[in-house]
Structures are given as C-alpha cells and as structure tokens.
Amino acid sequence: MNFEIDSIFVERGCADTPLATRVIRAAATRVPIVHIDDARELAKPDPNARDPFGAGKRRMIIARRKTPFLMACPAGSSRFACCGYLVLTLASNCPMDCSYCFLQEYLADNPAFQVYANFTDSFDELDRLIRSAPDKHFRVGTGELADSLAFDSMTGMSRDLIEFFSTRENLTLEFKTKTDEIENLLATDPRGRVLVSWSLSTDAVFRSSEHRTAPPSARIKAARVVLDAGYRVAFHFDPLIAYENAQRDYVELIDELLDTISPKNISFISMGGLRMTPGLRTVARRRFANDPMLCGEEVMAPDGRYRTFTPLRLKLFSTLAERFRNCGAEIPAYLCMEPAAIHERVFGTVPPRPATIGERLASS
Amino acid sequence: MKSAEVETRIRQVAGQRRLPETHLERWLALDQPSRARLLEITETLKLRTGQIVTAIDTLHEIAVREQTTIAEILDRPDIRRTLKSAGSTPARARALIDQLRTMRFPLLRAMQSRLAAEIAALKLPRGIEVVLPHELGSDELTVSIAAHSGADFERMLAALESKKTALMRVIELLGGKQ
Numbered sequence: 001m002n003f004e005i006d007s008i009f010v011e012r013g014c015a016d017t018p019l020a021t022r023v024i025r026a027a028a029t030r031v032p033i034v035h036i037d038d039a040r041e042l043a044k045p046d047p048n049a050r051d052p053f054g055a056g057k058r059r060m061i062i063a064r065r066k067t068p069f070l071m072a073c074p075a076g077s078s079r080f081a082c083c084g085y086l087v088l089t090l091a092s093n094c095p096m097d098c099s100y101c102f103l104q105e106y107l108a109d110n111p112a113f114q115v116y117a118n119f120t121d122s123f124d125e126l127d128r129l130i131r132s133a134p135d136k137h138f139r140v141g142t143g144e145l146a147d148s149l150a151f152d153s154m155t156g157m158s159r160d161l162i163e164f165f166s167t168r169e170n171l172t173l174e175f176k177t178k179t180d181e182i183e184n185l186l187a188t189d190p191r192g193r194v195l196v197s198w199s200l201s202t203d204a205v206f207r208s209s210e211h212r213t214a215p216p217s218a219r220i221k222a223a224r225v226v227l228d229a230g231y232r233v234a235f236h237f238d239p240l241i242a243y244e245n246a247q248r249d250y251v252e253l254i255d256e257l258l259d260t261i262s263p264k265n266i267s268f269i270s271m272g273g274l275r276m277t278p279g280l281r282t283v284a285r286r287r288f289a290n291d292p293m294l295c296g297e298e299v300m301a302p303d304g305r306y307r308t309f310t311p312l313r314l315k316l317f318s319t320l321a322e323r324f325r326n327c328g329a330e331i332p333a334y335l336c337m338e339p340a341a342i343h344e345r346v347f348g349t350v351p352p353r354p355a356t357i358g359e360r361l362a363s364s
Numbered sequence: 365m366k367s368a369e370v371e372t373r374i375r376q377v378a379g380q381r382r383l384p385e386t387h388l389e390r391w392l393a394l395d396q397p398s399r400a401r402l403l404e405i406t407e408t409l410k411l412r413t414g415q416i417v418t419a420i421d422t423l424h425e426i427a428v429r430e431q432t433t434i435a436e437i438l439d440r441p442d443i444r445r446t447l448k449s450a451g452s453t454p455a456r457a458r459a460l461i462d463q464l465r466t467m468r469f470p471l472l473r474a475m476q477s478r479l480a481a482e483i484a485a486l487k488l489p490r491g492i493e494v495v496l497p498h499e500l501g502s503d504e505l506t507v508s509i510a511a512h513s514g515a516d517f518e519r520m521l522a523a524l525e526s527k528k529t530a531l532m533r534v535i536e537l538l539g540g541k542q
Contacts, residue, residue: 295429297472299499309472309500314540342503345539 003095003150003212004058005113007032011039011063014117019155020062023115026154031060039063043112051287053104056111057095060151063114065089069122070129073144074106079303081340081351083270085174086138088126090119090157091146096178097211099288100239103145105280113146115155123164130170140165143176143197150179158184166191176236178213180222186229195267196226197234200257202249205241209293216253220260227265238272238336240316241293242308247319254323263329271320271346272336273313274298275305317346370400377406381413387420398427398434405438405447409457422464437467472500475537482534486527492520494534503538507531 008031014020015035024033036042039061045052046059073085092114093107129138142148142161152158158175165173166189175185175196185196198219201209206216214222223233235257240250274296276284285294298306307313317335324331334351335343343351371392378388391399402423406416423434430437437443446459466473476496483494495506507524511517524531 290428292429292431295425297469299469299472299501301501307501309469309475310497310503311475311500311538311540312471314503315542316540318540345503 005031005060005095006058007034008060008062009034009036009039009042011061011117012037014062014064017062017117019115019117019119019157022156023060023062023154039112039114043110043114045109045111053108053111053283053287054097056107057093057097057113059112061112061114062117064118065116065121068125069116069119070125070140075337077303077337079339080337081335081343083334083336084139085144086129086140087144088122088140088142089116089145090122090142090161091115091151091155093145094147095150096147096213098178098213099209099211099284099291099294100241100274100276101284102276102280104283104287105277107145108283115151115157119157120160120164126164126168126171130168134170137170137172139172139174139195141174141176141197143174147177147179148175149177149181149185149196152181152184156184159188162188162190162194165193168193172232174234178210178219180214180218182222182226185226185231190229190231192230192232195232195234196223197236198223199236199238200253201237201241202246202253204243204245204249205293208291209241209288217256220257224260227261232267233261233265234267234269236270236272236336237320238270239274240271240313240320241274242296242312242316243293247316250316250320251323254320258327263324263327263331266329266331268332268334269324270334270336271317272338273308273317275301275307275337277305281306314342314345317342321346365400367396370396370403373407374399374403377403377416381416383413383416387417390420390424395433395435398438401435401438405460408447408453409460410453411457415457415461418461419464422461422468426464426467475500479534479537482530482537486530488527489520489523491516492523494531497538500538503535505531505535505538 008023008027010020010024010033012035027033042059042061046055049055069088069090071087071089073087076082093103093111094101095113126140149158161173162185165171171193173194175194176199177196178199182196200216200219203216206213227233237250240246276298281294288294297309297312299309301307321333324333333347335346340351374391375388377383378391391402394402402419405411411419423437426437427434443460443463446456446463449456449459451459479496486494488494491510493508493510495508497504509517509520511520
C-alpha cells in the first residue's frame with residue numbers, strides 16, 4: 001500500500017539514525033527531504049490549510065521522542081472494564097483517514113505524522129517493565145496513536161520490534177492495523193511472541209468511512225498469510241456501527257473471517273461501539289460531512305460520549321458474541337470502553353481482571 | 365421563486381430571528397429546492413429560532429443518513445399531512461419538529477414507545493415510579509417508591525413483587541434482548 005506524503009522533515013540529530021536512513025532511502029526522489037533544527041512547530045496544525053488535520057497526515061516528521069514510549073492505554077478509565085493493554089507510542093497519527101477516528105480530536109493540536117527515530121530506546125523501558133514484574137505477562141501494542149504497519153515498508157520498524165520481542169518471554173507484541181502491509185513480517189520469525197490484529201468492519205463501513213485502508217477481505221487474507229508464517233492473529237470489531245442492516249452485514253463478515261481462519265487460531269476478539277465525544281463528533285462531521293455512518297442513532301451516554309442507544313448497541317454486541325460462541329471454539333473476547341455490567345450482559349460473565357488477555361496469551 | 369429572491373428572504377428571516385451565523389450559512393449552502401422548501405415551511409409555520417436550528421440540524425442528519433435531499437424529505441406525505449393538519453400554527457410547528465426527531469431516531473423512538481407501553485401495562489400503584497434512562501443512553505432502570513407509612517411501603521413492595529417478571533422483561537429489553 002502506498003500512502004502519499006508531501007514532504008519528510010528530519011530533525012537535527014536524527015539524520016544518521018537507522019530509521020531515518022531507511023525512510024530517506026525508501027522515499028528516494030519521490031518526496032522532498034527537509035532537514036530542520038526543531039520539529040515542534042511543524043508538528044502543529046497548519047493554520048492556512050483547509051483541513052489542518054488532513055494536511056498533518058501528509059507531513060512526515062522524523063524526530064526524537066523526548067517522553068516515555070510506554071503508557072497505559074488511553075482508553076482506560078475506572079468506568080470501564082479494562083483489557084490490560086499497554087501502548088508503545090513509536091509514531092503519532094496515521095496516513096489512513098477514518099471518519100470516526102479519535103485521533104482527529106486527540107491529535108488536533110499535534111497532527112503531523114511523527115515517527116520517532118529513537119524508537120529502540122523503548123526497549124529499555126520494556127526491560128524495566130519486565131524486571132518490575134517478572135511473574136507477569138504483558139500485551140504491548142503499537143497501534144493506538146498510529147497504525148502499526150501503515151508505513152512499515154518505509155520504516156522497517158517491525159523487524160526491530162519482532163527481533164526484540166521474540167526474545168522476551170514476558171511480552172507479547174501486538175501490531176494493530178487496517179492495512180495488508182505484511183511483507184516485512186514474512187521475512188522475520190516471531191517465535192510465537194508476536195500477534196497481528198486487524199480492525200474489521202463491514203464493506204459498508206469500509207466504503208463510507210475508512211479512507212485509504214485495505215478492504216476488509218484483504219485484511220482477512222493478510223491475516224491468513226501471517227498466521228501461516230507463525231504469527232498469532234486477533235480481530236477488533238471496533239467501532240461497531242449500527243446502520244440499517246448492520247447486524248446482517250457483521251454476521252456475514254464473521255462468516256467470511258471464520259471461513260478463512262479457523263476459530264481455534266484466533267487469539268482473541270474485541271468489540272467496541274462507535275463512541276464520540278461532542279468535540280470529536282463536531283470535527284468528524286466537519287471533515288466528513290456526507291458520511292452516513294456519522295448520523296446513526298447515537299445519544300449522549302453517561303460517560304459524556306455519543307453512543308448508539310443502549311438496547312440497539314447491546315443487541316449488536318450480543319449478536320456478534322453469539323456468532324462467535326457458536327463457532328466451535330472458545331475465543332477469548334472483551335468489550336472496549338464499556339462498563340463491567342455491559343460486559344456481563346453480553347457475555348454472561350463478569351469481565352476478567354485487567355491483564356488477563358496478556359496472561360492467556362502467555363499460557364496458550 | 366428565483367434563487368436570489370429566496371436568498372434575500374432567508375437572510376431576512378435569519379435577521380428577524382437572530383439565527384446563528386453557522387446555521388444561516390448551512391441553510392444557504394443547501395441545494396436550491398431544499399432551501400426554498402425550508403423557507404416556505406419556516407414562514408408558513410412561523411418557526412422560532414430554536415425550531416429553525418433544530419430543523420436544519422435534524423434535516424441535515426436525516427439527509428446524510430438516507431442520502432437524499434432536504435426538499436425530498438419535506439415533501440414526504442407524512443410531513444405534508446402534518447403541515448396541512450388542523451390546529452394552531454404553533455401546534456403544527458411543534459408537531460413538525462417532533463416528527464423530524466422521530467425520523468432522525470426511528471429505532472430509538474420505537475423502542476421508547478415499546479418500553480413505555482410495557483411499563484404502562486404494569487399498572488403499578490401510585491407512589492411507584494419506573495424511569496427509563498434518558499434517551500436510553502444506559503441500561504439502568506430506576507424504580508422509586510414514595511411511601512407514607514410502613515403499610516404503604518409493604519403494599520408497594522408486594523405490588524412490585526407481583527410484577528417482578530414483567531419488570532425484569534423491561535430490564536432485558538433495555539439490554540438488547542427482544
């Protein structure tokens with residue numbers, strides 16, 4: 001997949017790093033390379049751009065990250081059941097452009113596509129984490145503030161990450177993506193420590209809302225290929241959007257998935273309903289004024305986000321959960337950003353304590 | 365009516381009603397039949413500022429979701445019926461806005477009606493109130509008892525006990541079960 005970028009800015013002190021060298025080589029003469037002293041101003045929104053957030057996506061910055069790489073998932077809250085996911089921020093923003101994406105609000109003041117030249121410094125943080133809790137197993141993902149694989153053909157980050165994680169028994173790395181950019185993965189042995197997860201949407205959502213992503217069928221096919229190459233796979237049905245015929249379409253999507261990948265080979269699934277703060281909804285509707293998926297039956301929920309009204313949202317969760325329950329293998333599942341009571345309604349059990357997904361991955 | 369004349373009249377209405385600039389811009393940005401039809405209805409029903417704002421927002425969202433135009437929505441038979449119905453002008457204006465909200469949230473409205481009917485059918489004694497979550501934004505059902513004596517309280521608990529199955533059904537409906 002080739003994403004378009006207008007220019008690449010390399011901050012002083014980063015030009016000779018392996019990451020910058022790879023990116024510059026990959027960009028060749030197609031994209032102008034500009035060397036700059038300080039990237040901070042360029043990371044901010046361009047006030048003259050018609051769509052500052054969209055323009056930010058086309059401006060790649062290679063810079064040092066000066067704050068920690070590892071953090072708890074920003075979606076975590078005492079209101080919600082937590083899956084124990086840890087986030088490794090190696091890049092910020094994403095070349096794809098989903099109309100519902102929370103980054104439109106989360107990165108509104110900082111929209112440039114930033115890749116951190118010193119990303120291997122994160123390995124020290126991970127080693128400290130392991131030392132702090134040697135009996136635990138952690139699931140660490142790179143796909144929260146960026147797509148894990150969208151620019152991997154340029155950055156080659158995945159190879160370094162796989163090499164590191166493949167030698168750490170207490171860690172599982174999760175690449176989360178909406179692409180089918182898996183070439184680098186096929187050239188590296190994950191030794192069972194790496195999981196690739198895809199966000200899956202129906203064709204209707206893909207066509208309407210997920211701009212520049214790979215089609216859902218291509219994502220499923222890519223999952224099959226990496227599974228055969230020794231990776232674990234998982235799937236995020238998030239956000240579920242309750243448009244007309246959604247229930248039918250999501251069941252068909254699951255059928256397509258299970259026709260391609262045996263349920264016993266799916267490490268876990270997650271589900272999450274479309275959720276938008278008022279600020280996100282405003283910016284999303286401004287940027288994608290004609291997307292019908294942004295005009296569903298969302299109401300203000302107690303957590304201050306617009307969500308599909310509860311019976312409809314839970315009906316959709318339950319339908320998908322039932323389809324997976326009936327597939328012949330018990331697939332671990334969780335809900336993202338939903339209270340424990342909703343989890344219990346959908347799955348019939350209280351949600352497992354945080355980090356359970358990570359521990360299950362260690363023991364499976 | 366010519367396009368320039370429609371624009372002039374929209375600006376006049378917006379000025380008289382102190383319509384927010386953003387909504388005036390959105391009104392003017394509509395296709396010609398849509399902005400003319402909305403103007404006609406606004407003038408006929410003497411819509412107030414808040415009603416115009418709600419109408420523009422709601423119509424826009426319906427149009428996006430159904431991939432149609434506002435003129436086509438306003439020409440639907442049920443909308444026409446409301447516009448021509450008996451009753452005062454303010455009553456017809458309120459009915460129109462309510463109808464647009466129902467069109468915007470058809471499944472929510474249907475579920476609210478169904479739940480309200482289930483609760484009404486319980487025929488609970490005065491003093492017991494069953495409250496649905498606002499706009500069904502959560503799955504939490506609130507049941508309150510206002511008692512004036514121990515006997516009163518016992519009577520109400522017994523009434524609730526006798527309706528337990530039906531109440532649990534309401535809770536299940538809130539959780540998405542059919």
